[in-house]
Amino acid sequence: MIEPSEETAGLRLAAADAGLLADSLRSAGLKVTAPRLAVLRALTDMPHSNADALFTAVHTDLPGTSLQAVYGVLASLGTAGLVRKIEPAGSPALFERRVGDNHHHIVCTRCTVVHDVDCAIGHAPCLTPADTLGFDVRAAEVIYWGLCAQCQLDTAHP
Amino acid sequence: MIEPSEETAGLRLAAADAGLLADSLRSAGLKVTAPRLAVLRALTDMPHSNADALFTAVHTDLPGTSLQAVYGVLASLGTAGLVRKIEPAGSPALFERRVGDNHHHIVCTRCTVVHDVDCAIGHAPCLTPADTLGFDVRAAEVIYWGLCAQCQLDTAHP
DNA sequence: GCATTTGTTTTGAGTAATTCAAAACAATTC
DNA sequence: GAATTGTTTTGAATTACTCAAAACAAATGC
Numbered sequence: 001m002i003e004p005s006e007e008t009a010g011l012r013l014a015a016a017d018a019g020l021l022a023d024s025l026r027s028a029g030l031k032v033t034a035p036r037l038a039v040l041r042a043l044t045d046m047p048h049s050n051a052d053a054l055f056t057a058v059h060t061d062l063p064g065t066s067l068q069a070v071y072g073v074l075a076s077l078g079t080a081g082l083v084r085k086i087e088p089a090g091s092p093a094l095f096e097r098r099v100g101d102n103h104h105h106i107v108c109t110r111c112t113v114v115h116d117v118d119c120a121i122g123h124a125p126c127l128t129p130a131d132t133l134g135f136d137v138r139a140a141e142v143i144y145w146g147l148c149a150q151c152q153l154d155t156a157h158p
Numbered sequence: 159m160i161e162p163s164e165e166t167a168g169l170r171l172a173a174a175d176a177g178l179l180a181d182s183l184r185s186a187g188l189k190v191t192a193p194r195l196a197v198l199r200a201l202t203d204m205p206h207s208n209a210d211a212l213f214t215a216v217h218t219d220l221p222g223t224s225l226q227a228v229y230g231v232l233a234s235l236g237t238a239g240l241v242r243k244i245e246p247a248g249s250p251a252l253f254e255r256r257v258g259d260n261h262h263h264i265v266c267t268r269c270t271v272v273h274d275v276d277c278a279i280g281h282a283p284c285l286t287p288a289d290t291l292g293f294d295v296r297a298a299e300v301i302y303w304g305l306c307a308q309c310q311l312d313t314a315h316p
Numbered sequence: 317g318c319a320t321t322t323g324t325t326t327t328g329a330g331t332a333a334t335t336c337a338a339a340a341c342a343a344t345t346c
Numbered sequence: 347g348a349a350t351t352g353t354t355t356t357g358a359a360t361t362a363c364t365c366a367a368a369a370c371a372a373a374t375g376c
Contacts, residue, residue, distance in 0.1 A: 092361080115291050141303065145296055330366100331363085335358105
């Protein structure tokens with residue numbers, strides 16, 4: 001039996017992955033295009049990326065791709081519900097593939113790294129304000145701000 | 159005894175108010191200037207305003223004032239802790255004088271009106287994520303999104 | 317397979333919100 | 347009332363993003 005090399009394994013994985021990504025596009029009613037697959041792939045590797053970082057990543061694989069195309073892809077993936085856009089104060093918009101759950105984010109005020117966090121109480125208590133003021137509340141967004149572990153160390157020993 | 163006219167009452171109030179605003183600037187270690195007083199006054203009347211709206215309001219009273227001055231004023235008031243800046247997704251930054259409590263905001267997705275809301279559970283349960291991931295969490299920001307009462311009516315009877 | 321339709325991407329330009337820098341100016345301090 | 351320090355004006359630049367028209371590619375029907 002022939003052992004698959006690491007390279008062929010990598011290719012096979014990439015191919016399988018491309019198939020899954022293509023499927024997710026198709027089932028969202030979107031055409032399968034190279035820029036869309038590339039953006040989805042980049043977002044899988046680096047969640048919480050901004051449009052520019054994704055452009056850089058995509059551009060390496062697919063040199064023809066324009067920044068506007070990345071914005072266009074992100075917009076269509078967004079409305080199709082395949083990616084989520086978050087906009088922490090003072091930062092350009094960030095994108096992630098984790099959608100459909102009501103998870104929140106924790107942002108380091110020093111290095112701006114972002115991580116996912118689940119809601120404190122498991123279900124969604126903080127998703128209901130004390131007084132809705134007559135609003136029909138559809139969503140709640142929580143952002144925690146603080147210092148990440150590394151930045152705590154860095155500020156302690158400068 | 160002479161009844162104060164509405165006008166003198168207004169002036170007296172304005173004067174008293176100017177005194178209070180000036181005091182708050184002084185005790186924050188900031189110089190008392192006309193643009194700063196004007197921005198504070200405008201923010202009192204119209205909380206959740208953006209820089210441009212404040213510029214328009216201030217410019218009426220104090221025609222020399224530039225937009226950059228308003229940005230400068232807001233920056234210094236911000237670092238002095240006299241105003242708070244909020245940045246709801248898809249909107250320019252908004253400012254308010256209500257500081258020091260951990261209140262949150264509810265935003266109408268249709269007309270973008272913003273109101274203050276207190277935390278659901280009174281104390282701060284949603285201010286603690288389930289897993290801090292090693293972060294030293296300093297603040298939590300909650301934004302509720304929905305339709306305000308008026309926009310619910312407007313969309314029901316278009 | 318190939319033409320058609322429909323949707324996507326490129327190219328190029330434009331805009332909104334905000335920031336930067338130097339000179340002019342005004343509020344506090346001495 | 348002069349000196350100091352901080353603020354505002356003026357003018358330009360930057361970042362993040364959007365718009366529009368033409369070129370192009372994916373899916374659909376034949």
